Amino acid sequence: xxxxxIIAEIFQGQMRQVTLELVAAARKIAAGLYEKENLSAIQxxxxxxxxxxxxxxxxxxxxxKQTGMDVIGVQIPGFKTYTSEIYIxxxxxxxxxxxxxxxxxxxTSQGRDFAPGLSLELNAAAxxxxxxxxxxxxxxxxxxxxxxNTKNMLVCPTPGSPVVLTLMPGAFKPNIxxxxxxxxxxxxxxxxxxDSDNKVHIQHQQILKRPGENQALKxxxxxxxxxxxxxxxxxxxxxxxxxxxxxxSSVGVSRPxxxxxxxxxxxxxGITGAMVAPEIYIACGISGSSQHIAGMKDAKFVISINENxxxxxxxxxxxxxxxxxxxxxxxxxxxxxxxx
Amino acid sequence: MKLLVCIKQVGDDGDMNRFDAHALEEALLLKKQLGDLILExxxxxxxxxxxxxxxxxxKRAFGMGADKGYHIVIENSGYVSSFVxxxxxxxxxxxxxxxxxxxxxxxxxxxxxxxxxxxxxILGLPWATGVMKTSLDLTGHAMEIEREMENxxxxxxxxxxxxxxxxxxxxxxPRYPTLSNMLAADKKQIITHTTxxxxxxxxxxxxxxxxxxxPEKTRLxxxxxxxxxxxxxxxxxxxxxxxxx
Numbered sequence: 001x002x003x004x005x006i007i008a009e010i011f012q013g014q015m016r017q018v019t020l021e022l023v024a025a026a027r028k029i030a031a032g033l034y035e036k037e038n039l040s041a042i043q044x045x046x047x048x049x050x051x052x053x054x055x056x057x058x059x060x061x062x063x064x065k066q067t068g069m070d071v072i073g074v075q076i077p078g079f080k081t082y083t084s085e086i087y088i089x090x091x092x093x094x095x096x097x098x099x100x101x102x103x104x105x106x107x108t109s110q111g112r113d114f115a116p117g118l119s120l121e122l123n124a125a126a127x128x129x130x131x132x133x134x135x136x137x138x139x140x141x142x143x144x145x146x147x148x149n150t151k152n153m154l155v156c157p158t159p160g161s162p163v164v165l166t167l168m169p170g171a172f173k174p175n176i177x178x179x180x181x182x183x184x185x186x187x188x189x190x191x192x193x194x195d196s197d198n199k200v201h202i203q204h205q206q207i208l209k210r211p212g213e214n215q216a217l218k219x220x221x222x223x224x225x226x227x228x229x230x231x232x233x234x235x236x237x238x239x240x241x242x243x244x245x246x247x248x249s250s251v252g253v254s255r256p257x258x259x260x261x262x263x264x265x266x267x268x269x270g271i272t273g274a275m276v277a278p279e280i281y282i283a284c285g286i287s288g289s290s291q292h293i294a295g296m297k298d299a300k301f302v303i304s305i306n307e308n309x310x311x312x313x314x315x316x317x318x319x320x321x322x323x324x325x326x327x328x329x330x331x332x333x334x335x336x337x338x339x340x
Numbered sequence: 341m342k343l344l345v346c347i348k349q350v351g352d353d354g355d356m357n358r359f360d361a362h363a364l365e366e367a368l369l370l371k372k373q374l375g376d377l378i379l380e381x382x383x384x385x386x387x388x389x390x391x392x393x394x395x396x397x398x399k400r401a402f403g404m405g406a407d408k409g410y411h412i413v414i415e416n417s418g419y420v421s422s423f424v425x426x427x428x429x430x431x432x433x434x435x436x437x438x439x440x441x442x443x444x445x446x447x448x449x450x451x452x453x454x455x456x457x458x459x460x461x462i463l464g465l466p467w468a469t470g471v472m473k474t475s476l477d478l479t480g481h482a483m484e485i486e487r488e489m490e491n492x493x494x495x496x497x498x499x500x501x502x503x504x505x506x507x508x509x510x511x512x513x514p515r516y517p518t519l520s521n522m523l524a525a526d527k528k529q530i531i532t533h534t535t536x537x538x539x540x541x542x543x544x545x546x547x548x549x550x551x552x553x554x555p556e557k558t559r560l561x562x563x564x565x566x567x568x569x570x571x572x573x574x575x576x577x578x579x580x581x582x583x584x585x
Contacts, residue, residue, distance in 0.1 A: 335573060
């Protein structure tokens with residue numbers, strides 16, 4: 001029987017919502033294998049959620065209730081917080097025993113950190129950042145963004161090879177279902193095995209929260225957001241003027257502007273900044289990296305201004321304005337000053 | 341103390357991958373700091389896997405201040421997995437026992453973020469990805485680092501050396517090559533290897549690229565037509581109708 005394993009994403013002792021997206025993707029893979037390989041119902045691939053922790057029982061029970069899936073709590077004596085070293089040692093030991101065909105991991109700061117090493121530990125294929133899974137006559141095909149999100153590459157693992165898949169957060173919709181029967185919970189005690197030199201190589205110290213969360217971005221009805229297309233730091237003035245012409249508005253930016261020190265982190269929209277959901281999001285000179293799109297995908301209406309007609313942001317916009325922002329915004333502000 | 345930075349040529353212009361430029365800058369900053377702390381010499385080497393033209397980024401790295409450059413020449417213009425790239429890098433890097441290896445968090449073209457951790461795993465080194473801050477332990481045997489996580493969180497670790505770190509943009513501002521370094525770069529020799537030296541026979545890929553396609557749209561993507569001022573008028577009317585003006 002085929003086995004599909006989901007590594008639950010756990011942060012500060014809690015399951016992250018992305019785990020539910022992994023469950024949805026695992027069901028899709030199971031259905032694809034079932035159809036493709038003409039399996040009988042008894043051979044339907046089994047899905048397990050793996051929950052690593054120092055004392056996994058409470059969380060494992062909760063996850064089995066929430067998902068209706070079978071859960072294996074990996075009890076790691078002395079475990080406090082994630083490190084790639086501990087995960088690869090303990091998960092590697094467990095997964096080698098179970099011999100699954102597919103291992104699903106979230107494409108997050110944690111998943112991206114351990115999945116490549118885990119794939120080598122298991123001698124498995126590794127496909128990172130998957131945004132779509134489909135099944136055709138050749139079997140399961142995985143799509144992943146490449147070339148600054150302007151293309152999707154379609155990838156297939158070599159037949160017979162197990163595969164570690166990391167899935168882009170937000171790409172798979174969790175199956176929201178009413179009451180489910182909780183799955184079975186099993187605990188396996190697996191000690192962290194250090195290398196032959198008997199040393200721990202990575203010591204976790206603490207988790208820090210970067211100061212400067214911007215409440216204004218969370219409450220604004222309109223967000224005017226600037227990207228690299230504004231060219232120079234001085235042009236942020238234009239973005240602020242644009243925002244000021246609109247009521248209940250705030251200014252956001254894409255990551256590169258913060259990286260360059262043009263503006264504070266509290267303005268950053270995206271997975272590593274603020275996740276926002278305004279009525280209207282106006283992207284000015286933003287090309288549209290997946291980490292930025294994930295941060296603004298819940299906006300009700302998206303307007304994008306960019307001189308490059310093939311900028312990926314346009315695919316995620318309701319209204320597309322193909323113009324240079326540095327010419328378009330002044331034209332808009334002229335209309336505004338005439339009317340006031 | 342020996343530092344290695346793995347770099348990649350990307351894009352139509354053949355530039356150095358932007359994240360790798362941050363990694364090289366970080367290595368050069370560490371070299372400077374270490375030079376003040378320890379007596380033994382500190383070197384920063386760069387290594388790339390790429391087609392014959394990729395030596396341009398090694399020259400750029402010399403211009404920024406790198407000491408030695410290694411080029412693993414790959415003729416294959418098709419899909420090369422992170423695993424194969426990491427194996428080739430490991431084949432050369434293992435001969436030099438580096439104390440610290442840095443590379444970008446991912447390449448701008450393939451966006452995998454796997455080559456760094458896979459290289460570390462092959463060499464048996466600990467690694468950390470998405471590093472936004474490094475500071476040297478005074479013993480020289482460990483580094484304190486901060487990894488970027490989601491929503492403004494940072495993961496603070498102490499990692500023993502030798503180790504590999506993948507560097508996130510925002511950690512520093514990469515320097516421009518200096519004219520004097522660039523002139524000297526022309527005389528510097530690049531050490532080349534062929535893939536056949538390192539890997540006899542064909543690559544054993546565990547996955548293959550079966551196609552490319554354009555991403556689908558997730559929203560309406562209606563394009564405003566008209567002249568610039570006409571489009572500005574349309575947007576103005578729209579926002580006014582919605583009561584935002």
